Amino acid sequence: MTQHTDRHDSAHAAVPVGPDARLAEHGLRLQVIEPIARPESGGDPDWRDHPALSHHVRAAEKGFYEKVPTGAVLDQVLGCHADDGRRSLGVYEDGDNPADTEPVGTFVDFSSTMTASPGRQVPVWQVTNVTVSPGHRRRGVLRAMMTRSLADAAASGHPVAALTATEATIYGRFGFGVAARRSWIRVDTRGRVDLAGPAPSGRVRRQDPRELGETYRELQESVRRQTPGSTYRTAECLVRWQDRERSENEGKGTGLLAAVHRDERGQVRGAALYRFEGWQTEPTTITVEGLVAQTSDAWRGLVEYLMNLDLIERVQHQRHPDDGLLAATLADPRRVQTVQHRDDLYVRVLDVAAAFEGRDYAPRVNDALVLHVRDGLGHAAGMWRLSVDGGRGRVDRLDAAQADVSLDVRELGALWLGGTSARTLARAGLLDDASEQTTDRLDAMLAPARPVHLLTGF
Numbered sequence: 068m069t070q071h072t073d074r075h076d077s078a079h080a081a082v083p084v085g086p087d088a089r090l091a092e093h094g095l096r097l098q099v100i101e102p103i104a105r106p107e108s109g110g111d112p113d114w115r116d117h118p119a120l121s122h123h124v125r126a127a128e129k130g131f132y133e134k135v136p137t138g139a140v141l142d143q144v145l146g147c148h149a150d151d152g153r154r155s156l157g158v159y160e161d162g163d164n165p166a167d168t169e170p171v172g173t174f175v176d177f178s179s180t181m182t183a184s185p186g187r188q189v190p191v192w193q194v195t196n197v198t199v200s201p202g203h204r205r206r207g208v209l210r211a212m213m214t215r216s217l218a219d220a221a222a223s224g225h226p227v228a229a230l231t232a233t234e235a236t237i238y239g240r241f242g243f244g245v246a247a248r249r250s251w252i253r254v255d256t257r258g259r260v261d262l263a264g265p266a267p268s269g270r271v272r273r274q275d276p277r278e279l280g281e282t283y284r285e286l287q288e289s290v291r292r293q294t295p296g297s298t299y300r301t302a303e304c305l306v307r308w309q310d311r312e313r314s315e316n317e318g319k320g321t322g323l324l325a326a327v328h329r330d331e332r333g334q335v336r337g338a339a340l341y342r343f344e345g346w347q348t349e350p351t352t353i354t355v356e357g358l359v360a361q362t363s364d365a366w367r368g369l370v371e372y373l374m375n376l377d378l379i380e381r382v383q384h385q386r387h388p389d390d391g392l393l394a395a396t397l398a399d400p401r402r403v404q405t406v407q408h409r410d411d412l413y414v415r416v417l418d419v420a421a422a423f424e425g426r427d428y429a430p431r432v433n434d435a436l437v438l439h440v441r442d443g444l445g446h447a448a449g450m451w452r453l454s455v456d457g458g459r460g461r462v463d464r465l466d467a468a469q470a471d472v473s474l475d476v477r478e479l480g481a482l483w484l485g486g487t488s489a490r491t492l493a494r495a496g497l498l499d500d501a502s503e504q505t506t507d508r509l510d511a512m513l514a515p516a517r518p519v520h521l522l523t524g525f
């Protein structure tokens with residue numbers, strides 16, 4: 068064990084270069100576009116009433132090489148922004164007016180909730196739509212937007228921030244660690260696909276997603292509240308689930324299909340959204356776009372339904388939980404092929420006490436460890452004692468103490484929900500001063516009650 072004090076942290080807490088000053092050196096400045104509201108009619112906002120935000124949205128889409136929304140499509144995007152309370156940070160050339168220019172850097176943040184343990188939610192600050200125009204990269208544009216956003220998140224009482232990343236190397240330096248992974252799987256469904264366990268009870272029927280009404284939304288909400296790492300669905304998700312995106316087929320629907328499981332009493336217990344990839348695709352393929360099940364029968368019923376669709380030779384799902392459940396469900400687990408196994412949810416701890424007291428712990432664990440956290444941006448830096456007893460956690464800030472383990476805030480974010488094991492991080496050389504016994508104790512303390520998974524992206 069090593070003696071650490073807060074003096075040690077102050078060296079790490081210093082931001083190397085003032086991010087706004089660095090922007091100014093390049094003739095750039097950061098500007099915030101506050102969240103907008105829907106008009107009183109409840110309809111979509113008119114993009115002409117929100118010129119700065121409209122330019123921002125278009126710049127972000129270009130940054131991801133997506134189709135640039137205009138007209139009614141853009142109105143629908145702005146409606147989703149309003150519903151989520153999205154705020155937009157833009158970086159502009161000096162002298163440019165955001166109302167008639169696209170920003171050179173885009174960044175969107177908004178407040179939502181995340182399941183920390185089954186049945187327990189914490190506020191989460193979600194970050195998305197981060198782009199920097201190709202001519203302005205490596206001038207600190209991202210750093211300026213991220214530094215500002217995280218400071219605002221901490222000041223407004225968010226214990227954690229979260230994002231999903233296009234590249235795994237970008238966000239660690241800002242303190243984001245991999246808290247959950249996902250699998251892109253393909254299942255060979257040629258011939259009869261049998262389940263390993265007994266036949267599921269209840270019935271599965273096909274339904275038009277545009278007629279599902281609240282059904283999918285309510286199911287998804289009930290499941291995600293029990294799933295650590297899952298966040299409240301975005302407005303964009305709602306539009307997609309009902310196949311109402313105006314960017315696709317003018318909002319008239321794209322052939323998305325739904326399957327709904329009802330138990331023996333007729334109660335809806337699960338649903339899947341899926342899409343046929345077209346007759347030109349070989350082998351003939353169904354893509355699952357969402358699957359939520361409240362019970363084992365609903366899960367098995369939906370799997371049996373999807374895997375035995377006539378004329379379909381492959382079922383794929385790009386956001387599948389990384390928990391081995393599907394392979395265990397099928398009589399022949401080798402039908403499941405993992406195309407990609409990747410980092411998904413990144414978490415950044417901003418308030419150590421609120422984050423770790425905001426989740427539950429295994430009821431029989433009674434232990435305490437002192438963590439020394441390094442944080443270049445300062446938010447989580449310090450010496451913290453985490454005590455776990457009777458399923459609840461308590462965090463005390465210490466002025467000076469013997470640390471059981473010393474780690475970067477990035478690793479703290481990875482560990483928070485229990486989706487990444489301390490033993491793995493220690494073997495990778497990312498936990499300092501931690502004995503094997505300490506990492507085992509940390510893993511026992513942080514083990515999640517259910518697999519950590521992000522049900523919907525944002």
Ligand SMILES: CC(=O)SCCNC(=O)CCNC(=O)[C@H](O)C(C)(C)COP(=O)(O)OP(=O)(O)OC[C@H]1O[C@@H](n2cnc3c(N)ncnc32)[C@H](O)[C@@H]1OP(=O)(O)O
Binds near residue numbers: 200203
């Ligand atoms: C949550 C999301 O939205 S994920 C989507 C991210 N966006 C994209 O991938 C779109 C295409 N890429 C881009 O727009 C840009 O390259 C960005 C946003 C990734 C980076 O923007 P920049 O303004 O160039 O970054 P900035 O100059 O602030 O660099 C900050 C730090 O990150 C590093 N960095 C930036 N991009 C990358 C990268 N792709 N890989 C590794 N490191 C990176 C820089 O070297 C710098 O490090 P330092 O502070 O230690 O010197």
